Amino acid sequence: MSESSNVFFHMRNIVKSYALGDEEAVILKGVCLDIRRGEYLSVLGPSGSGKSTLMNIIGCLDKPTSGEYILNGSLIDDLTEQELARIRSREVGFIFQNSQMLPKLDAMKNVELPLIYAGVRPRERARRAEEMLVKVGLQERLHHKPNMLSGGQQQRVAIARALVTRPTLLLADEPTGALDQTTGAQIMGLFQELNDDGNTIIMITHDLKVARNARRMVNIIDGELSESEEATLS
């Protein structure tokens, strides 16, 4: 089986630049990255290194200035806003630093949200949302609103919401950034379990300790990506 026919996540020479007055600010300088199905990768970089920009491109929120990006067989290149939205809906599950639940909706409704946009019918939505909440250990909290949930519980809801569409790729941006150490460790444990179940995870962080939870680690500095020398868990 040749590599190119089985490309799952493939980034080649991704460049992202913004016009800043007369000058051009290059944020990503030819990033290359390949990921296999079921991998657990952390992208480690200080602030201003371009890791947020990289995350936006990986998550199909933004398009690269040049380069080639293939996610699960779809070429993310010159797609319209709508097509990008479809890709996000089908392929990517986002987990943000502060879980970003909609405050007026309970846990179930928050988890159902991506399914609404994917056009899934109500009964099926409820079934899948409940299944995911049980999976992240929130079976007792299905109808709690965000203000009645702890930070760790909210992050679990966010994880359930990211997983509920059965995405190809789980994309986490500083998932433990707003959590205390114990809760952060619990969330990392959950990530480990999810990865053991076969989920592909990319986690973006500035924290080396957090980054070490992943099986594979890459560094991003000044818009350039390099494979980390540091041995990671296996």
Added chain:
Amino acid sequence: MKALWQRLLGGLTMFVESVRMSVANITQNRLRSFLTILGIMIGVTAVIALITTVSGVSTSISDSFTSMGAGTMSVAVTGNDLQAGLTGDNLEQITALSHVTGVIPGVAATVSVARGDAYESEISLAGKNPFYFSTTEAVARGRTLNPIDMDDAARVCLIDSDTVAEFFYGVDPIGQTLYINSQSFTVVGVLADVGQSITEMVSGSNAIIVPYTTALKLSGARLVTSVTVYVDGAAASQTVQTALENYLDALFSYEDDTYEITTMDSIQETMDSMLSMMSALLGGIASISLIVGGIGIMNMMLTSVTERTVEIGLKKAIGAEPAQIQIQFLIEAFLLSMIGGVIGVGLGIALSAVLCKAMGTTFTLSYGAIALGVGFSAAVGIVFGWSPARKASNLSPIDALRRM
């Protein structure tokens, strides 16, 4: 086929959810939503109330025109130097024209009235003939005027209930004497309290009716200058008018400007066009408040988009398409506007029912007005919701999420 079905079903699910989310947003900000729809509400109320009320007035006016007899015409006579009006013989000759059922001379005077210690000046008196009483059921008690009263210029009168109350408190007025401009008159009848007819709306109601010949004497005139001619049906109106013109032309030696004939049809047409102009004008003013209301909705939606930037960014990140975001905001604006519109329709109907009752016109529910109110508010919602919804759908998820 199955894929298409799935997509349709997905779209429907999405739509239902959008409506649900919009309702949630509207009900969670009750006070703000209420203030936002107030403008639309008032606008629709005003439009409905105006249209219904004006159409009620218009209906009752044309009803009273019809009751006065189609084809009726009024003649104002100035005459010439030889004869500055019409004599009793002239009136009989006009009555004798074919298709004419009768004529009513209009002689008006302002008189002073006295009985015992009671005295009142500035009372309006009208001179009529027997035919007048066949066109109206204006007599409550006693008798009407007869031809002999006309010929004799008899000093008899019919008085209205106000005058009865003023001069005959606790006394049966029939057969009593009343002094009109210091001349003794015998009261022969009491006028009924009927709704104002069109002529009375224009000229004011008459407190006292006497034979027109008597009224001429009282007012110091010799000739009748105003006559209402009744015709046996609208079809004959034109024929009668021509015959009347011929008669009057001959009478006044074919001089110019000796008389003027106004038909009820032309008065009604003028009235109708005045009313519809008024209706359009008031409706136009009321529509301005609908536009102001629309701007209110737009303002609220724009604020809402800014407030919900993070929410929108998040929804986009988890797969909401721009069109889905847009439709959600559009539905919200539409619903807000429609709620205002429906409440406005209710209030408008209630208000116009009250107004119609107060003015004594018949209240008819105009489905056209309701459709207009609802349609207008729907249109306002979509037109003024479009730009905020567009703004929301164009928000970049990256910028939105950066604010987290």
